[in-house]
Amino acid sequence: MSDRYTPDQILGHSDEADGIEEYDNRLPRWWVGLFLFCIAWSPAYAIHYHIVAERSQAGDYDAEMAAAAEKWPQISAEDAANMEITADVLAEGEAIYTTNCVACHAADMTGGIGPNLVDDEWIHGSTKAEITSTITNGVTEKGMPPWGPVLGPEKVAKVAAFVHSKNGT
Ligand code: HEC
Structure with a gap:
């Protein structure tokens, strides 16, 4: 061959x-x-x-x-719920709000795509636990994204504390 x-x-x-x-x-x-x-x-x-x-x-x-x-320890949901709410925590919560929430709830929190967060009318409840739960799980069918998987329990707790502190203002 x-x-x-x-x-x-x-x-x-x-x-x-x-x-x-x-x-x-x-x-x-x-x-x-x-x-x-x-x-x-x-x-x-x-x-x-x-x-x-x-x-x-x-x-x-x-x-x-x-x-x-x-390297980046995550606190448990329980520890997050019992976190002491200091001025630092509220400031961090505000920063998290500014980064993630302004697009739908507005910088002054009076709402836009999402509802007003500073009046005293609440669709899903106004207690800190209820707000934490709404933020964690979202209301997907109404366009509120679930933030639990994105932010983790610690940041959710901080932004929830911030939102809660503005309730009715
Ligand atoms: C893509 C738009 C969008 C973004 C971003 C968003 N939200 Fe929402 N949010 C909504 C909508 C829409 C609703 C109303 C849900 C309903 O009608 O049940 C809502 C509802 C809520 C509620 C419940 C209000 C009530 O009256 O019970 C809270 C609390 C809340 N959002 C907090 C946050 C926080 C904190 C962030 C940032 C981490 C955030 N949202 C980011 C759209 C958004």
Whole structure:
């Protein structure tokens, strides 16, 4: 077979391929070598990854989440509810409000897309627990997003304390 191989011969079907000519040359040795190397490498790598090093994407994810939980500790919903409301907490709550809530409830909190938060009419209740619950879970069907997953219990508690402090003002 190798004696019949002559490189750079045009196959001659350009009329079927919009005038594109084709050779049938052998692949370069370096390319075939790379191909065979990959075939040999993949089982070795797979065995190392899954069995020797026991790595997995789920494991990597869990490790990253554990490291993040240590670096940025989240307080529990219960601790958040019992948080002492200081002037600092209210100031942080106001900052969270300014970043996330102004678009729908307005900077002066008199409402727009979302309802007024400084009058004494409440759709979902005016206690701190009720406000916390509304902010955490949202009212998706009315266009209030759930903030629990976005902000976490600590920030929700702070912004809820801020909103609550403005009740009826
Ligand atoms: C995309 C617009 C939008 C954003 C952003 C938004 N809200 Fe709302 N919010 C609404 C709407 C709409 C309602 C009314 C829900 C209903 O009618 O039941 C609402 C309702 C509320 C209520 C209940 C009011 C009541 O009368 O019971 C509170 C409290 C509240 N939002 C707080 C917040 C806070 C705090 C943020 C920021 C973290 C925020 N909202 C961000 C649209 C929004």
